[in-house]
Amino acid sequence: MAESLILIEHDRQQVKRPSLHAIALARQLGGEYALLVVGHGLDGIATSLVSYGASAVVVVDDPALAEPLADRYAAVIAEAARKHGAKTILGTSSTFSKDVLPRAAALLDAPMITDVVAIEEMDGSISYRRPINAGSMFATVKVEGDRRILTVRPTAFEPPVANASPCEIKRFDFDPASLPNGMQFISREERKSDRPDLTEARVVVSGGRPLKDKETFERLVGGLADALGGAIGATRAAVDAGMAPNDYQIGQTGKVVAPELYIALGISGAIQHLAGIKDSRIIVAINKDPDAPIFQMATYALVGDLYQIVPQLIESIRPG
Amino acid sequence: MTDINNATREVFGNIPPWMRVVFFIMIAASIAVLVRQVAARVWLWRKGQKGGFEHSWRVWIERLVVYAVAQKRVHRKSLGALLHLLLFSGFVVLTIGTTLLAIAYDGPYYFHHGWYYLIYELTMDVFGVAFIIGCLLAMYRRAFQRPASLGHNSRDWWLLGLLLSLGVTGFLVEALRMHYTQVQSDVAHWSIVGWLIDVTLLRGIDPGRAQTLHLGAWWLHAILVAAFIATIPVNRFLHVITGPLNIAVRPERPMGTLVPLKMEEVEQTGRTGVHELADFNRQQLLSLDSCMECGRCEDACPATATGKPLSPKAVVIDLRNLMSLGGEDVHRTIRDETLWACTMCQACVQECPVLIGHVDLISDMRRDLIGEGKLSGPPAKALQQIGSQSNPYGRSNSERLAWAEGLEVPTAESNPSFEYLLWVGCAASFDPRAQKVARATVQLLKDAGVNFAVLGKEESCTGDPARRIGDEFLFQQRARTNVETLTRHKVKKIVTPCPHCYNTLKNEYPQFGGQYQVQHHSALLSELVGAGRLSNGSSDGEPITLHDPCYLARVNGEVDATRAVIGAPNDAQYREMPRCGKKTFCCGAGGGRMWFEEAPSQRVSVLRAQEAIATGARTLATACPFCLNMMTDGMAGAQGGENVKVLDIAEVLLSRRTPTSR
Numbered sequence: 001m002a003e004s005l006i007l008i009e010h011d012r013q014q015v016k017r018p019s020l021h022a023i024a025l026a027r028q029l030g031g032e033y034a035l036l037v038v039g040h041g042l043d044g045i046a047t048s049l050v051s052y053g054a055s056a057v058v059v060v061d062d063p064a065l066a067e068p069l070a071d072r073y074a075a076v077i078a079e080a081a082r083k084h085g086a087k088t089i090l091g092t093s094s095t096f097s098k099d100v101l102p103r104a105a106a107l108l109d110a111p112m113i114t115d116v117v118a119i120e121e122m123d124g125s126i127s128y129r130r131p132i133n134a135g136s137m138f139a140t141v142k143v144e145g146d147r148r149i150l151t152v153r154p155t156a157f158e159p160p161v162a163n164a165s166p167c168e169i170k171r172f173d174f175d176p177a178s179l180p181n182g183m184q185f186i187s188r189e190e191r192k193s194d195r196p197d198l199t200e201a202r203v204v205v206s207g208g209r210p211l212k213d214k215e216t217f218e219r220l221v222g223g224l225a226d227a228l229g230g231a232i233g234a235t236r237a238a239v240d241a242g243m244a245p246n247d248y249q250i251g252q253t254g255k256v257v258a259p260e261l262y263i264a265l266g267i268s269g270a271i272q273h274l275a276g277i278k279d280s281r282i283i284v285a286i287n288k289d290p291d292a293p294i295f296q297m298a299t300y301a302l303v304g305d306l307y308q309i310v311p312q313l314i315e316s317i318r319p320g
Numbered sequence: 321m322t323d324i325n326n327a328t329r330e331v332f333g334n335i336p337p338w339m340r341v342v343f344f345i346m347i348a349a350s351i352a353v354l355v356r357q358v359a360a361r362v363w364l365w366r367k368g369q370k371g372g373f374e375h376s377w378r379v380w381i382e383r384l385v386v387y388a389v390a391q392k393r394v395h396r397k398s399l400g401a402l403l404h405l406l407l408f409s410g411f412v413v414l415t416i417g418t419t420l421l422a423i424a425y426d427g428p429y430y431f432h433h434g435w436y437y438l439i440y441e442l443t444m445d446v447f448g449v450a451f452i453i454g455c456l457l458a459m460y461r462r463a464f465q466r467p468a469s470l471g472h473n474s475r476d477w478w479l480l481g482l483l484l485s486l487g488v489t490g491f492l493v494e495a496l497r498m499h500y501t502q503v504q505s506d507v508a509h510w511s512i513v514g515w516l517i518d519v520t521l522l523r524g525i526d527p528g529r530a531q532t533l534h535l536g537a538w539w540l541h542a543i544l545v546a547a548f549i550a551t552i553p554v555n556r557f558l559h560v561i562t563g564p565l566n567i568a569v570r571p572e573r574p575m576g577t578l579v580p581l582k583m584e585e586v587e588q589t590g591r592t593g594v595h596e597l598a599d600f601n602r603q604q605l606l607s608l609d610s611c612m613e614c615g616r617c618e619d620a621c622p623a624t625a626t627g628k629p630l631s632p633k634a635v636v637i638d639l640r641n642l643m644s645l646g647g648e649d650v651h652r653t654i655r656d657e658t659l660w661a662c663t664m665c666q667a668c669v670q671e672c673p674v675l676i677g678h679v680d681l682i683s684d685m686r687r688d689l690i691g692e693g694k695l696s697g698p699p700a701k702a703l704q705q706i707g708s709q710s711n712p713y714g715r716s717n718s719e720r721l722a723w724a725e726g727l728e729v730p731t732a733e734s735n736p737s738f739e740y741l742l743w744v745g746c747a748a749s750f751d752p753r754a755q756k757v758a759r760a761t762v763q764l765l766k767d768a769g770v771n772f773a774v775l776g777k778e779e780s781c782t783g784d785p786a787r788r789i790g791d792e793f794l795f796q797q798r799a800r801t802n803v804e805t806l807t808r809h810k811v812k813k814i815v816t817p818c819p820h821c822y823n824t825l826k827n828e829y830p831q832f833g834g835q836y837q838v839q840h841h842s843a844l845l846s847e848l849v850g851a852g853r854l855s856n857g858s859s860d861g862e863p864i865t866l867h868d869p870c871y872l873a874r875v876n877g878e879v880d881a882t883r884a885v886i887g888a889p890n891d892a893q894y895r896e897m898p899r900c901g902k903k904t905f906c907c908g909a910g911g912g913r914m915w916f917e918e919a920p921s922q923r924v925s926v927l928r929a930q931e932a933i934a935t936g937a938r939t940l941a942t943a944c945p946f947c948l949n950m951m952t953d954g955m956a957g958a959q960g961g962e963n964v965k966v967l968d969i970a971e972v973l974l975s976r977r978t979p980t981s982r
Contacts, residue, residue, distance in 0.1 A: 132693030132696075137693065139693055209956060237953075237956055237957070240920045240957070252698045252915065253697075253698055253917040268952075269752055269753070270753065270949060270952070270953060271713060271747070271750070271751035271752070271753070271754075271949060272949075274751075274752065275713060275714065278713075278714070278715065291756075293751070293752030293753040293755075293756070294752065295752075296752040296755060297752055
């Protein structure tokens with residue numbers, strides 16, 4: 001019996017560190033907690049989890065769970081929660097848990113609170129704090145019933161230290177035939193990239209609509225980024241045109257970056273894009289149009305054809 | 321020749337007294353059903369909050385004349401407008417005529433004879449024909465044109481069938497009566513339709529048989545009348561009662577003004593905006609029942625046009641259905657995405673023939689969503705930044721004058737005796753594209769020798785986006801701060817290049833004690849051009865068109881100054897878009913939509929850019945920093961958009977200055 005059950009995310013090779021931060025909340029809640037990993041071929045991952053002070057590492061390992069299909073995962077998570085009598089099921093605030101945990105909540109008929117940043121003791125019961133209105137306010141909420149599902153903002157909790165004596169690894173067995181079959185796995189696309197993460201990179205090279213197509217975008221923006229060891233970004237227009245994937249988008253509706261060096265290639269500088277780069281230290285803009293609004297914000301402005309300038313830049317930066 | 325003075329007709333002549341009694345009981349019963357059902361609706365309206373009604377009788381009468389009698393909003397070049405005119409005039413005249421007949425029959429003076437009678441007969445026949453043609457056109461439109469926004473329900477066919485049968489049986493009764501009473505031909509001609517039926521269809525029929533047929537037709541007609549009266553409250557015809565009612569009592573208020581939440585009330589009730597149906601006021605609930613589902617609002621809506629989950633008509637109908645079914649929680653029937661999809665461009669409000677305030681309904685429900693913390697992502701961040709940085713872009717307010725670098729712009733401190741305060745607005749202060757508009761405006765004001773100043777760091781967001789998105793607290797906080805600043809600087813005249821700031825300063829700040837003479841920069845620039853203090857030279861000969869900003873043209877009715885500034889009246893190359901002037905089409909940025917994420921296929925700006933490109937213009941002028949941003953983006957996403965420059969009217973004017981005027 002564990003009071004809390006923490007869903008640990010992984011990328012098949014190793015644990016995703018942010019999902020461990022929920023352990024801190026489980027400790028605050030008190031009582032024993034178990035860690036739950038779901039997937040296939042999890043031996044290495046399970047072993048890496050034994051020293052976090054959990055009562056057990058619960059492993060649900062089956063070929064049918066090789067891909068994270070939400071309906072199956074939700075069913076096993078709900079089943080595991082019932083079997084262990086867990087009162088609180090915790091996950092981290094991620095796209096994975098947004099997909100899976102609401103379904104588990106429905107199966108358990110339990111309330112769910114997302115983005116928890118703190119807990120408070122109020123009138124003898126626990127209430128949860130979560131940001132609303134884009135973080136400008138906090139709501140403190142209580143839930144009814146004796147079971148609940150939480151997702152946790154990893155940044156609000158300290159990462160745990162792996163210094164406890166190893167706990168037991170328990171296999172959770174279930175009948176694979178009982179799994180729901182509403183979703184079918186078709187394919188998996190993973191971007192393998194040696195480039196740094198966009199929001200953490202010291203250098204970001206970003207491209208706009210004049211890059212024309214995916215190949216040109218990769219050749220010029222990607223080429224310059226690689227020469228500088230930087231990450232790639234894109235404007236909404238470039239993403240809309242299919243030149244770059246969605247998670248490269250920088251700006252009001254994309255990511256906010258603050259690198260030491262931001263290089264804007266063929267970006268005119270709509271305020272929506274500038275919202276994502278305003279805290280960059282040095283902004284270099286290369287654009288054909290001398291009136292481009294981005295020049296008013298740029299530290300260095302280069303008026304000219306990026307098709308001529310960028311290859312020369314790459315050539316001159318590249319060692320040898 | 322018959323003596324004209326004796327010309328008259330029998331009333332109830334063929335109806336035995338006991339049948340008359342049955343008839344009167346039947347009509348009384350149908351009216352009782354009508355009254356009962358309308359009373360049931362009134363009872364539903366009374367669940368709403370008190371107030372919200374216009375109290376001035378003068379306004380009531382004025383509006384009834386303009387919108388109910390003259391039907392200002394119904395008229396336009398369409399079949400729907402024509403058939404409504406025929407049905408409306410036919411219905412009104414026939415109702416009045418029948419009432420007059422009843423008065424003549426029961427009243428002390430029998431005036432139903434002579435010339436009065438003849439003209440009465442002719443009028444009734446002419447409008448009866450109009451009524452029938454209206455029915456037929458309506459049927460034609462439903463069967464063949466089938467406009468989607470009209471809505472299609474089998475009940476509509478029953479109603480039209482009933483109306484048509486009423487008209488046809490009415491004429492049949494007339495013809496049969498004329499046949500068996502053998503009216504003299506010079507009198508008969510006045511009842512033109514009855515006479516025509518008499519001499520064609522009824523030719524050779526024995527008068528006795530005609531009298532029997534008359535009794536049958538008369539009863540059929542009478543039963544149809546009773547059925548019609550009793551079913552008015554359950555079909556589209558209810559609007560003949562609720563429409564004029566809403567037209568009269570809707571509160572009088574400039575289009576661009578939202579109702580302020582009273583903080584004392586919020587403290588008492590703990591309610592911001594509308595969560596339950598009963599949180600709407602009584603007039604708003606009445607307005608739901610005044611909708612006859614014509615679909616004009618939906619046809620004008622930019623959100624509907626781009627496939628977003630909002631139709632202003634559906635909002636009204638869904639709320640009405642909720643009311644009919646006794647539901648409470650408005651969010652059970654109106655989804656959050658629906659409410660967020662609105663650009664608050666007011667096109668629906670402008671179109672509605674019965675003056676429903678769709679934007680007020682939506683705004684009230686948005687306020688509740690904000691109160692419940694249901695907004696997230698970029699728009700929520702914009703609100704947060706209005707609160708923390710005094711501008712929605714999250715820039716430090718100390719950078720507010722960065723746009724003016726090198727221009728030596730006078731501030732309220734350096735030039736305390738200014739005549740005009742130039743209210744720059746957040747967009748023109750921080751958006752590098754719009755900053756050029758601020759610079760152009762300043763250069764023009766200097767050229768013309770206008771004595772002006774800016775507030776610089778003391779300026780802050782007017783709160784317009786906060787109010788439209790639904791954060792009334794934030795808006796009022798901004799409004800109070802700004803009114804205080806403006807009062808401190810003894811500001812009397814304000815000029816601004818932003819129609820949203822303009823609307824808020826002019827129409828909404830009076831709610832907080834701020835009374836100023838506010839002008840949009842188009843108005844001041846056109847005055848300066850008119851007075852010869854600025855020259856707008858000649859155009860470059862390239863085709864040019866104008867996108868009217870909603871909050872300037874539609875909401876504040878200003879369409880001439882913008883055109884004057886770019887010299888449109890004298891420019892052979894000036895082209896007008898199909899949707900222009902007060903009937904402009906939104907760019908997509910209003911109502912806080914500037915900060916929402918939009919799928920490429922749902923961008924209003926692209927639709928509007930295509931409309932501008934189709935005029936063949938090489939320059940699209942506009943007069944709003946948000947329109948400027950949106951239309952630039954729209955051009956980038958539209959075929960042929962790369963050849964069209966998007967400029968503010970001030971930039972156009974500046975580029976056309978003749979060298980001597982420098």
